[in-house]
Amino acid sequence: MLNDVQKHILEVVAAMKNGETDGAVNIRIDGKKAHRVNSEHIRIESKTDKDGIDIHIAPFTKHESVHIPVVLTESGFHDKVYNDFYIGEGAEVNIVAGCGIHNCGCDDSQHDGVHTFYVGKNAKVTYSETHYGEGEGGGKRILNPETILYLEEGASVTLDTTQIKGVDDTKRYTKAVLGKDAEIVITEKLLTHDNQYAESEMDVFLNGEGSKTRVISRSVAQDNSVQVFYPRVEGNAPCFGHVSCDAIIMGEAKVKAIPAISCNHVDAGLIHEAAIGKIAGDQLLKLMTLGLTAEEAEEKILEGFLR
Amino acid sequence: MLEIKNLSVTVNDENGRADILKDINLTVEDRKFIVITGPNGGGKTTLARAIMGLAPVTGGSILWNGTELADKTVTERAKLGVSYGFQQPPRFKGMKVADLLSIAAGRKLNHDETCSYLTKVGLCARDYLDRDVDASLSGGEVKRIEIATILARKCPLMIFDEPEAGIDLWSFARLTETFSEIHAKKEATILIISHQERIIRLADEIILVADGHVKDRGPAEKIYPQILADTVSGCNRLEVNGTC
Ligand SMILES: Nc1ncnc2c1ncn2[C@@H]1O[C@H](COP(=O)(O)OP(=O)(O)OP(=O)(O)O)[C@@H](O)[C@H]1O
Ligand SMILES: [Mg+2]
Numbered sequence: 001m002l003n004d005v006q007k008h009i010l011e012v013v014a015a016m017k018n019g020e021t022d023g024a025v026n027i028r029i030d031g032k033k034a035h036r037v038n039s040e041h042i043r044i045e046s047k048t049d050k051d052g053i054d055i056h057i058a059p060f061t062k063h064e065s066v067h068i069p070v071v072l073t074e075s076g077f078h079d080k081v082y083n084d085f086y087i088g089e090g091a092e093v094n095i096v097a098g099c100g101i102h103n104c105g106c107d108d109s110q111h112d113g114v115h116t117f118y119v120g121k122n123a124k125v126t127y128s129e130t131h132y133g134e135g136e137g138g139g140k141r142i143l144n145p146e147t148i149l150y151l152e153e154g155a156s157v158t159l160d161t162t163q164i165k166g167v168d169d170t171k172r173y174t175k176a177v178l179g180k181d182a183e184i185v186i187t188e189k190l191l192t193h194d195n196q197y198a199e200s201e202m203d204v205f206l207n208g209e210g211s212k213t214r215v216i217s218r219s220v221a222q223d224n225s226v227q228v229f230y231p232r233v234e235g236n237a238p239c240f241g242h243v244s245c246d247a248i249i250m251g252e253a254k255v256k257a258i259p260a261i262s263c264n265h266v267d268a269g270l271i272h273e274a275a276i277g278k279i280a281g282d283q284l285l286k287l288m289t290l291g292l293t294a295e296e297a298e299e300k301i302l303e304g305f306l307r
Numbered sequence: 308m309l310e311i312k313n314l315s316v317t318v319n320d321e322n323g324r325a326d327i328l329k330d331i332n333l334t335v336e337d338r339k340f341i342v343i344t345g346p347n348g349g350g351k352t353t354l355a356r357a358i359m360g361l362a363p364v365t366g367g368s369i370l371w372n373g374t375e376l377a378d379k380t381v382t383e384r385a386k387l388g389v390s391y392g393f394q395q396p397p398r399f400k401g402m403k404v405a406d407l408l409s410i411a412a413g414r415k416l417n418h419d420e421t422c423s424y425l426t427k428v429g430l431c432a433r434d435y436l437d438r439d440v441d442a443s444l445s446g447g448e449v450k451r452i453e454i455a456t457i458l459a460r461k462c463p464l465m466i467f468d469e470p471e472a473g474i475d476l477w478s479f480a481r482l483t484e485t486f487s488e489i490h491a492k493k494e495a496t497i498l499i500i501s502h503q504e505r506i507i508r509l510a511d512e513i514i515l516v517a518d519g520h521v522k523d524r525g526p527a528e529k530i531y532p533q534i535l536a537d538t539v540s541g542c543n544r545l546e547v548n549g550t551c
Binding site: 218246280282283285286287288289290291292293294300301303304305306307 | 359361380381382385386390391393396397399400401402403406410411413439456460
């Protein structure tokens with residue numbers, strides 16, 4: 001039975017009402033399997049050599065989804081899991097992961113999730129991961145996710161990661177290796193506040209001819225928080241890559257973006273754009289002329305920016 | 308009624324002090340359609356921004372239906388019924404056209420309402436509702452969405468700053484119809500800053516602002532021929548060897 005705190009976190013990180021959803025499901029609570037359901041073409045198995053699960057998605061699976069949320073409610077709990085996804089040729093799936101920490105105690109709670117995706121030929125995957133922390137305790141809420149993706153010929157992945165609130169410390173690493181005509185769109189949204197620290201490192205290797213990537217990072221840093229981005233894209237074949245980092249800073253926050261694009265092939269085309277700054281004054285004024293207060297205007301601008 | 312008395316705007320920047328508006332006096336009766344025109348840099352936008360609270364007023368008073376606006380914030384003026392469509396509207400990453408119009412209206416607009424405002428500025432609603440008001444929109448598109456926000460606000464005082472700028476002929480025709488319609492239905496006092504003869508001809512009255520002053524005012528038939536005469540005889544655009 002799930003308690004209210006757990007249900008609330010499942011709703012925030014995986015949009016599951018009452019902890020329920022269709023399709024294949026694996027809920028992990030405080031380091032233990034709490035609930036598992038397989039679906040017609042999707043099989044979830046516990047690993048035997050380490051903590052974590054293997055998710056097998058049969059070739060040409062359509063209209064099935066996977067939800068694998070993680071909830072931490074025990075203060076001081078350190079969790080490390082390895083989740084491997086084997087996505088068969090031509091499958092089309094929607095995968096939802098997410099981690100929520102509710103820390104009321106004074107010890108640090110930490111979850112390190114390593115997700116590895118083997119995406120088969122022409123498969124189409126959307127993967128979304130939401131991170132969230134809550135609880136009044138003085139213990140830190142720490143999340144260090146790692147996402148590794150191997151895309152075979154013609155595979156396409158849409159990767160959305162969101163960390164909106166309450167995570168004190170995060171170090172994220174994302175790596176994608178693309179074969180011929182494979183495509184990945186990575187969208188990262190981040191909001192930090194108080195004294196939080198967030199770091200995101202990313203390596204995209206465009207190894208196959210005709211491979212493509214778009215990396216979009218939108219972030220807001222408030223109060224005294226600090227964010228550092230290292231998006232790196234390497235073009236090793238005729239390919240296309242576009243990286244854009246957009247950040248809004250407020251208060252005493254600091255944001256640093258250190259992008260790198262490397263072209264190792266004459267037909268590799270890589271573009272990078274980055275903009276960091278405070279909310280534009282004319283945006284605030286425009287919304288105030290529409291009747292909003294300065295605070296309401298700020299809220300609307302951030303809401304849109306992080307949507 | 309809008310009453311502006313002895314209004315002045317002075318800015319201090321790296322180039323020193325500049326008096327941009329000097330002792331402006333102006334009264335506009337309710338539900339009139341007024342066009343403010345005059346040479347570039349004359350102070351039209353500054354006057355509009357001063358009414359909205361966006362320019363630093365250094366002296367004088369702005370009374371709107373008897374209430375002094377000079378010491379009110381932008382938000383308070385907006386709530387008192389003053390609206391202003393920017394000459395150069397800002398863009399917002401991630402904000403949908405439909406959301407911006409709902410903010411303007413002060414409530415969640417339904418699909419049909421949103422569409423009707425876009426149609427009034429000559430935009431095909433279907434193509435724009437879900438677009439972001441960001442750099443992906445063209446100049447003319449952003450400008451028309453800006454005008455739509457003012458229509459959605461339905462304020463008793465509507466100020467438009469060069470609504471024609473960057474707008475194609477078809478949309479412009481639709482736009483002039485919209486202005487005439489608001490005027491005919493006596494829905495609001497309309498102040499339009501414009502250089503367009505077609506809009507000037509619609510107005511009850513023209514106010515000529517130049518060099519930070521109100522130079523003249525009167526019906527279009529009187530003011531427009533004067534402006535044309537000035538342009539021909541005067542030398543305010545042609546510069547030869549640095550001298551006029
Ligand atoms: N913040 C400012 N600092 C310095 N000068 C300013 C400032 N704002 C306006 N000005 C100057 O004041 C003058 C009037 O500007 P304003 O924008 O009101 O003109 P305008 O009549 O609207 O012109 P246009 O027809 O080109 O839109 C211009 O010379 C402009 O350069
Ligand atoms: Mg102007």
